[in-house]
Amino acid sequence: MPQLKGRSVDATANEPASATDTQSSTPSKSEQFLKSSHQFRQALRRVINQSGVTADGEARPIPRQVLSASAGIASSTLNNLLVSDEKARLEPPNPTLEVICKLGEALNVSPALLLMTDDDWKKLASAVVTYLTVLAPAEQFREFVSQTVAN
Numbered sequence: 001m002p003q004l005k006g007r008s009v010d011a012t013a014n015e016p017a018s019a020t021d022t023q024s025s026t027p028s029k030s031e032q033f034l035k036s037s038h039q040f041r042q043a044l045r046r047v048i049n050q051s052g053v054t055a056d057g058e059a060r061p062i063p064r065q066v067l068s069a070s071a072g073i074a075s076s077t078l079n080n081l082l083v084s085d086e087k088a089r090l091e092p093p094n095p096t097l098e099v100i101c102k103l104g105e106a107l108n109v110s111p112a113l114l115l116m117t118d119d120d121w122k123k124l125a126s127a128v129v130t131y132l133t134v135l136a137p138a139e140q141f142r143e144f145v146s147q148t149v150a151n
Helices: 031-051 064-071 075-081 085-090 097-107 111-115 118-150
Strands: none
Touching: 031 064, 031 075, 031 085, 031 097, 031 111, 064 075, 064 097, 075 097, 097 111
């Protein structure tokens, strides 16, 4: 059986569903899709809760109506993306890339930030720490040497 990143590839995965597969009321979703959908909802909620601003300049949630209008998406679409975890277990939100991009633009964040998992954030944090502790001082040293040699 072919391998893909250490996993077996099922050659029958692209074949039409059998009669027993179509009897299920909810199509089976991959574990990765369910995890990503959950992470997307969490990230979207976090950003929404920090995107509004009070008169004092404090962060506050941006109203859903304002966000949907700013993003150019229907408020029902936004509400479907922010369903409860209980409802999402039955029918997980599956926004299009266009909707994710519109939300990112309206919220002034990269669409990628809305799709990052907890593991992605840990890897990013680790990379930043590595940069700050190892690479940045090395760059500063190279700059110091080049300035010293130039004088």
